[in-house]
Amino acid sequence: MKRHPALEARGPVTLFHDGHCPLCQREVAWLKRHPRREAAALVDIQAEDFDARTLGTCFSAMMGKLHVSDAEGRWYVGMDASRALYAVLGYRRLVWLSCLPGVAGMMNIGYGWFARHRVRLGRWLQRWRKE
Numbered sequence: 001m002k003r004h005p006a007l008e009a010r011g012p013v014t015l016f017h018d019g020h021c022p023l024c025q026r027e028v029a030w031l032k033r034h035p036r037r038e039a040a041a042l043v044d045i046q047a048e049d050f051d052a053r054t055l056g057t058c059f060s061a062m063m064g065k066l067h068v069s070d071a072e073g074r075w076y077v078g079m080d081a082s083r084a085l086y087a088v089l090g091y092r093r094l095v096w097l098s099c100l101p102g103v104a105g106m107m108n109i110g111y112g113w114f115a116r117h118r119v120r121l122g123r124w125l126q127r128w129r130k131e
Contacts, residue, residue, distance in 0.1 A: 004083070004095075004096070004099035004104075005074075005076070005080065006076055006080045006083030006084040006087055006095060006099070007083075007087050007092065007095060007096065007099070008074070009068070009070045009074065009076065009083075009084035009085075009087050009088050010070050010071045010072050010088070011039040011040070011070065011071055011088040012038065012039050012040060012041060012070075012071055012088070013039065013040050013041070013068050013069065013070045013071070013084060013085055013088050014040070014041045014042075014043055014068065014069045015028075015031070015040050015041070015042050015043065015066070015067075015068050015081075015085055016043045016045050016062055016066070016067040016068070016069075017042060017043070017044060017045065017066065018044075018045060018046060018063060018118075018119075019044035019045070019046040019047065020046045020119070021118050021119050021122055022119070022122025022123060022125065022126055023118050023121060023122040023125070024118065024122075025122075026122075028042055034089060036088075036089050036090055039088050039089055040085060040088065040089065045059065045062050045063065055069075064115065065077050065078040065081070065115050066078060066081040066082060066115070067081055068081040068082075068084045068085050070084060070088070078108070078111055078112070078115065079098075079104075079107055079108045079111035079112075082111070083095045083098060083099065
């Protein structure tokens with residue numbers, strides 16, 4: 001099997017996340033405590049001083065899917081952004097498994113659904129945890 005591009009990601013990476021998304025907030029909080037937290041810079045695309053145009057894209061494109069850039073200037077979007085982030089954090093075997101034929105396609109589809117519904121899912125989770 002050919003090596004998946006996300007396994008080529010080189011740290012440190014920059015993770016561009018939606019700071020208003022409850023699930024994204026949980027992930028970022030976990031990343032801030034991670035033993036290899038220096039491998040990932042975290043940028044909130046909802047911050048007032050963030051301008052996607054300086055990166056050659058637009059805010060709406062970045063809101064639709066997760067974006068990660070690596071130390072060599074390569075961009076990873078969607079599920080590949082998650083794969084690249086986790087590869088750099090040291091979870092290469094899990095990333096490799098997520099790249100297997102069949103598994104990769106299902107994970108990509110699942111990520112697409114999740115990305116479209118992440119805010120609603122996060123709010124539901126918050127309400128459920130309060131009960």
